[in-house]
Amino acid sequence: MARLSRSRGRVDITAVADHAQVSRQTVSNALNAPHRLHPDTLTRVLGSIEELGYRPNQAARSLRTRSSRVIGCRLLSVGPAGVGGVTDRFMHSLCTAARRSRYDVLTFAVADDQEEIDTFRDLIRRGAVDGFVLPGTHRDDPRADCLRNSPAAFVAFGRPWGAPEPAHSWVDVDGAAGVTSCVEHVFERGARRIGFLGWPEGSGVGDDRHAGWQATCRRLGLPTQHLSLRGEDRIETGQALADRLLDRAQPVDALVCVSDLMAIGAIRAIEARGLVVGGDVAVTGFDDSPLASVVRPGLTSVRQPLEEAAESIVAILTGHLTGRLTDPVTDLKTPTLVTRGSTTP
Amino acid sequence: MARLSRSRGRVDITAVADHAQVSRQTVSNALNAPHRLHPDTLTRVLGSIEELGYRPNQAARSLRTRSSRVIGCRLLSVGPAGVGGVTDRFMHSLCTAARRSRYDVLTFAVADDQEEIDTFRDLIRRGAVDGFVLPGTHRDDPRADCLRNSPAAFVAFGRPWGAPEPAHSWVDVDGAAGVTSCVEHVFERGARRIGFLGWPEGSGVGDDRHAGWQATCRRLGLPTQHLSLRGEDRIETGQALADRLLDRAQPVDALVCVSDLMAIGAIRAIEARGLVVGGDVAVTGFDDSPLASVVRPGLTSVRQPLEEAAESIVAILTGHLTGRLTDPVTDLKTPTLVTRGSTTP
Numbered sequence: 166m167a168r169l170s171r172s173r174g175r176v177d178i179t180a181v182a183d184h185a186q187v188s189r190q191t192v193s194n195a196l197n198a199p200h201r202l203h204p205d206t207l208t209r210v211l212g213s214i215e216e217l218g219y220r221p222n223q224a225a226r227s228l229r230t231r232s233s234r235v236i237g238c239r240l241l242s243v244g245p246a247g248v249g250g251v252t253d254r255f256m257h258s259l260c261t262a263a264r265r266s267r268y269d270v271l272t273f274a275v276a277d278d279q280e281e282i283d284t285f286r287d288l289i290r291r292g293a294v295d296g297f298v299l300p301g302t303h304r305d306d307p308r309a310d311c312l313r314n315s316p317a318a319f320v321a322f323g324r325p326w327g328a329p330e331p332a333h334s335w336v337d338v339d340g341a342a343g344v345t346s347c348v349e350h351v352f353e354r355g356a357r358r359i360g361f362l363g364w365p366e367g368s369g370v371g372d373d374r375h376a377g378w379q380a381t382c383r384r385l386g387l388p389t390q391h392l393s394l395r396g397e398d399r400i401e402t403g404q405a406l407a408d409r410l411l412d413r414a415q416p417v418d419a420l421v422c423v424s425d426l427m428a429i430g431a432i433r434a435i436e437a438r439g440l441v442v443g444g445d446v447a448v449t450g451f452d453d454s455p456l457a458s459v460v461r462p463g464l465t466s467v468r469q470p471l472e473e474a475a476e477s478i479v480a481i482l483t484g485h486l487t488g489r490l491t492d493p494v495t496d497l498k499t500p501t502l503v504t505r506g507s508t509t510p
Numbered sequence: 511m512a513r514l515s516r517s518r519g520r521v522d523i524t525a526v527a528d529h530a531q532v533s534r535q536t537v538s539n540a541l542n543a544p545h546r547l548h549p550d551t552l553t554r555v556l557g558s559i560e561e562l563g564y565r566p567n568q569a570a571r572s573l574r575t576r577s578s579r580v581i582g583c584r585l586l587s588v589g590p591a592g593v594g595g596v597t598d599r600f601m602h603s604l605c606t607a608a609r610r611s612r613y614d615v616l617t618f619a620v621a622d623d624q625e626e627i628d629t630f631r632d633l634i635r636r637g638a639v640d641g642f643v644l645p646g647t648h649r650d651d652p653r654a655d656c657l658r659n660s661p662a663a664f665v666a667f668g669r670p671w672g673a674p675e676p677a678h679s680w681v682d683v684d685g686a687a688g689v690t691s692c693v694e695h696v697f698e699r700g701a702r703r704i705g706f707l708g709w710p711e712g713s714g715v716g717d718d719r720h721a722g723w724q725a726t727c728r729r730l731g732l733p734t735q736h737l738s739l740r741g742e743d744r745i746e747t748g749q750a751l752a753d754r755l756l757d758r759a760q761p762v763d764a765l766v767c768v769s770d771l772m773a774i775g776a777i778r779a780i781e782a783r784g785l786v787v788g789g790d791v792a793v794t795g796f797d798d799s800p801l802a803s804v805v806r807p808g809l810t811s812v813r814q815p816l817e818e819a820a821e822s823i824v825a826i827l828t829g830h831l832t833g834r835l836t837d838p839v840t841d842l843k844t845p846t847l848v849t850r851g852s853t854t855p
């Protein structure tokens with residue numbers, strides 16, 4: 166054994182087959198299609214591979230199979246306030262799900278759409294990946310067009326906002342449903358003038374959440390006119406917008422916010438007036454970021470099922486890569502509400 | 511052009527050379543050694559590659575160069591409270607620095623050291639990566655041993671705690687120096703009984719930060735006995751430990767904390783007594799996480815130069831991979847203090 170181990174680098178598949186007393190095809194299966202082998206056989210072959218130091222070259226196998234077994238995905242942006250817990254959760258889940266399907270994830274940092282497109286083209290040109298995850302879709306997204314016209318398979322994490330037909334596969338979380346659960350929650354606790362703090366009009370995600378607030382208020386017979394304000398995603402903006410809604414002759418008794426940052430701003434505005442958050446004015450956020458459980462009172466917030474979304478993305482993408490799925494597949498996940506002190510007296 | 515474009519998949523390097531009116535070697539250089547070409551030539555060749563839809567296979571090139579041009583690194587843990595901003599910053603910087611050196615980063619999620627080692631072995635066996643980044647080193651770390659005995663190059667992000675000699679390259683941030691800057695900062699503002707809230711004894715990182723507090727207090731002639739308490743990294747723990755130091759007959763007038771979470775706990779303990787954070791008792795954290803600027807008062811905290819650390823890691827790793835560096839290289843970076851309301855009245 167010791168002698169064989171030292172000859173690392175010159176051990177070939179035949180030596181492994183001899184050592185494990187199996188055929189060369191069985192060794193190949195152990196590496197490429199382990200599910201075809203009996204667990205005992207698989208363990209024995211992998212043991213021989215380890216013991217002999219056999220290194221089948223990924224490059225050689227890629228040439229044979231015309232597959233790199235790698236999925237590309239840009240690192241999600243940390244966001245303006247660096248609220249990174251949510252993007253971390255998604256990347257971890259994506260890597261875990263990919264590994265379970267025996268794919269690796271190649272990540273890259275890009276500054277904008279064009280740099281992401283350049284990276285797609287470079288990776289495709291080099292045959293370094295089989296497919297992509299396309300996160301953070303938005304209106305007039307040039308990235309999807311680039312990938313549709315490429316030989317690479319891809320699944321978007323986000324809907325094709327504004328595009329009429331599902332021309333490609335996507336997985337998303339139903340933001341409107343998440344905001345609906347916020348409105349219903351504060352309504353049940355007695356709120357009747359429910360304001361909304363949103364992002365500037367034009368973002369698919371932001372407009373979807375706004376639509377959820379508006380439709381639910383109308384369904385419940387609540388006013389919406391002059392109760393919605395929009396601005397960029399910052400604590401200071403949330404505070405300033407909340408101030409305006411609290412200054413009204415008929416002030417709001419709840420603020421449903423498009424993000425946790427906006428909601429933390431709203432909490433500051435309420436407390437600065439000597440009002441009680443959760444008692445006088447209820448506040449909800451979106452994303453259940455690490456901040457939501459650290460601020461006081463704790464922030465009621467919408468939690469996205471990022472783990473399930475990542476698993477669905479990998480399942481669909483590998484389906485396309487193996488040819489099992491040919492038509493576009495779409496999957497809209499429903500988020501859940503995590504309630505904390507900001508909506509309870 | 512249109513006709514040629516349609517023949518995607520059958521275009522070879524000769525067709526590209528003909529189209530760009532260069533030699534086959536120049537096309538190869540454009541892909542593998544672009545710095546050797548005049549920018550105009552490079553642009554023309556890449557234009558032809560794009561136009562003809564030529565796809566040199568990464569696998570074929572890997573076989574020739576015996577290099578995957580991929581660096582492996584596990585996704586850093588989000589931590590118990592999901593304070594992910596710091597790990598996101600590192601991963602982004604790592605991907606950006608690698609790309610600049612024309613390497614891709616393959617990321618994987620693992621639950622523990624053993625799973626990480628299994629992943630190392632699998633990726634090495636398959637020739638899927640050239641080298642690794644080994645983050646989060648700790649005492650008796652089995653991962654470094656595994657990589658030292660493998661053909662893969664690697665650079666640790668973290669010192670080889672407890673190991674006597676630098677048997678491999680590493681980059682780290684000087685935690686003791688960061689804590690020293692905290693102690694000196696609150697001392698300059700008048701604090702004379704400076705307590706320390708740390709992690710349980712035995713972690714290299716935590717013990718290093720504790721040592722920075724102890725050495726600096728002694729140098730400044732300040733007491734240290736009974737002024738240091740340790741516990742797990744949670745807000746509740748920070749609050750409970752701070753309570754004990756504030757209950758003393760001679761209470762502390764500053765609390766230097768091993769992490770932002772501990773520091774937020776300390777702030778809660780101080781405020782619960784009706785004392786003024788920054789005025790009566792100063793508080794410092796470590797990591798300048800997103801939380802530090804969101805809590806009120808803002809938290810003075812130590813910011814790690816993660817961008818510089820990632821760049822150094824990539825420079826050293828690619829040095830090893832190209833054979834330019836053969837001996838282990840070490841690089842200890844100095845962090846900076848970001849001051850906020852928690853240390854100013």
